[in-house]
Amino acid sequence: MSDCLFCKIIAGEIPSNKAYEDGQCLAFYDIDPQAPTHLLVIPKEHIPSCGVVTPENSAVVAHIFEVISRLTAQLGISQFRVVSNCGEAAGQSVPHLHFHVLAGRDMTWPPG
Ligand code: 5GP
Ligand code: ZN
Numbered sequence: 001m002s003d004c005l006f007c008k009i010i011a012g013e014i015p016s017n018k019a020y021e022d023g024q025c026l027a028f029y030d031i032d033p034q035a036p037t038h039l040l041v042i043p044k045e046h047i048p049s050c051g052v053v054t055p056e057n058s059a060v061v062a063h064i065f066e067v068i069s070r071l072t073a074q075l076g077i078s079q080f081r082v083v084s085n086c087g088e089a090a091g092q093s094v095p096h097l098h099f100h101v102l103a104g105r106d107m108t109w110p111p112g
Contacts, residue, residue, distance in 0.1 A: 001046045006096035010044050020071050024063050027071055027101075036104025037077060041068055047097040051086045068101055077103045083111070
């Protein structure tokens with residue numbers, strides 16, 4: 001999508017600090033980290049949120065979780081939180097599906 005921030009990051013129109021990339025997804029460091037390690041993992045296909053995952057587009061979600069497992073292991077991270085905010089009231093500010101990977105500090109529950 002031409003006016004989507006994360007599609008622009010995928011296209012290289014906006015720079016990012018990349019941690020991993022393949023044909024299906026991109027992992028990069030959040031510009032405003034909420035933990036010592038804060039990655040975002042996004043599909044290259046524009047999917048607006050985890051509220052619109054369907055049988056047609058869900059394979060990339062499984063792939064992203066494989067990437068999260070591999071990447072965290074490579075980074076030496078064994079304890080982490082994966083978050084996907086869906087909708088403004090849930091805290092979503094960028095309408096392109098993304099998974100936050102947060103690590104390096106103790107987490108509280110429930111989230112705010
Ligand atoms: P959301 O609020 O939608 O769950 O998460 C969006 C995330 O994108 C936020 O954590 C925010 O800091 C991050 N973000 C917004 N703009 C940029 C950017 O230009 N570059 C990077 N690396 N992260 C961004
Ligand atoms: Zn997009």
